[in-house]
Amino acid sequence: MENLESEISRSLTMNRSQRRQQQRAEKKAQQKAGTYSIDMEMIQPWSDVLMKVKLPDEVVDGMIEITDTILQDPDRKNWGDNLAGQIADEPLIPHEMMQKYQISQGGNVFEFLMNVVGEYIKQCSFQQATRQDHDKVAGIQWLTQMKSAWVVSQWEGEYNPIHIHTECSLSTVMYLKVPEFLPSTKPERDDDGCIMFIGAGHQNARLTRNIIKHKPKVGDFFIFPAHLQHCVYPFKTDGDYERRSVSFNADFINKADWEKQQQMAQQQQQAPPPIQGAPEKLTINTEV
Numbered sequence: 076m077e078n079l080e081s082e083i084s085r086s087l088t089m090n091r092s093q094r095r096q097q098q099r100a101e102k103k104a105q106q107k108a109g110t111y112s113i114d115m116e117m118i119q120p121w122s123d124v125l126m127k128v129k130l131p132d133e134v135v136d137g138m139i140e141i142t143d144t145i146l147q148d149p150d151r152k153n154w155g156d157n158l159a160g161q162i163a164d165e166p167l168i169p170h171e172m173m174q175k176y177q178i179s180q181g182g183n184v185f186e187f188l189m190n191v192v193g194e195y196i197k198q199c200s201f202q203q204a205t206r207q208d209h210d211k212v213a214g215i216q217w218l219t220q221m222k223s224a225w226v227v228s229q230w231e232g233e234y235n236p237i238h239i240h241t242e243c244s245l246s247t248v249m250y251l252k253v254p255e256f257l258p259s260t261k262p263e264r265d266d267d268g269c270i271m272f273i274g275a276g277h278q279n280a281r282l283t284r285n286i287i288k289h290k291p292k293v294g295d296f297f298i299f300p301a302h303l304q305h306c307v308y309p310f311k312t313d314g315d316y317e318r319r320s321v322s323f324n325a326d327f328i329n330k331a332d333w334e335k336q337q338q339m340a341q342q343q344q345q346a347p348p349p350i351q352g353a354p355e356k357l358t359i360n361t362e363v
Contacts, residue, residue: 120203123274123303125287126195128296130249135294137176137184138321139251141168142226154225159238160307168224168321189219189325192245195298196327216330224323230315235307237273243324246303249296254316265290268310268318272303291320 145151145166155165173185180187196217204212222243240246248270259265269288276285289295299305301324310318 116206118205122202122283123300124195124199124202125272125303126198126298127289128191128298130294130296131178131180132294133178133180134184134187135249135251137178138173138249139319141172141176141184142228142251142319142321144172145226146228154223157223158225160227160229160233160235162227162229162233162235164228165225166228168226168323170221170224173224185221188247188323189221191296192219192221192247192298192325192327193217195245218328218330218333220326222324222326224321227320227322229307229318229320231312232309234309235305237304237306239304240301240324243301243326245298245325245327246301246322247296247298247325248320248322250291250293250318250320252317252319253291253293254310254312254318257311257313266308269308270297270305271308272299272305274303 145168146164148166151166153165154167155162158165170185173188174183176184178184178187196219197215200212200215200217201209227248253268256268259267266288269290271286271288274283274285274287276283289297
């Protein structure tokens, strides 16, 4: 994670002078090679970004241990009534359980997952920005908040219809256990057990895609906008085997905006009290 962040920060936090020096050096090298120097910039402000991360084994093992404890608790709180899935067992995960599970790289599982969410937000911000705004975007500090988190203990025949997530900005899913599925009746369309993301692009567009299907593997972790439609296909197994995943919703805010909100709230609390003895209701005198 640290190597990823340092590599991204080196490439995106160069000041304007350093970037121009690098561009001039590249242009001279191209002229010597007898090639043209063409300045190109890909700007994708309209696209929803889907981020796929391979979780470390230590984090996967930790989440399996946490979810084992929850699924064995007879008093677990089932969150399924608030969800779209046709799945019987979807209990809530208390944040404290993830915060208490320490990992060898320092910190805990909760902090690790939220750091990955923070990286997703940064990358989305850079994608929206034009080149001239990169320095400004690089200086933004983002605050993240995990909202509800739950286990999806999915068994043969259970599924999630097309849905979105509400009352949040982002959503996630990570895969902890994936059984071996029976072969599909149509091998050329092996959708069994897939998660499908449905974007806003036109289905006949040649340079964009509006549907992505993925057959998950243990350790796959997806982060995506909460408004992005998605669904999960049912599967068949040779026996009674569980596919287990964890999802959580998240919100984020620019730290500077959050500090302004806190300052305004504090100023409102310090506002002078209403005039003593003022009438509860004001009447308008219409007499001339």
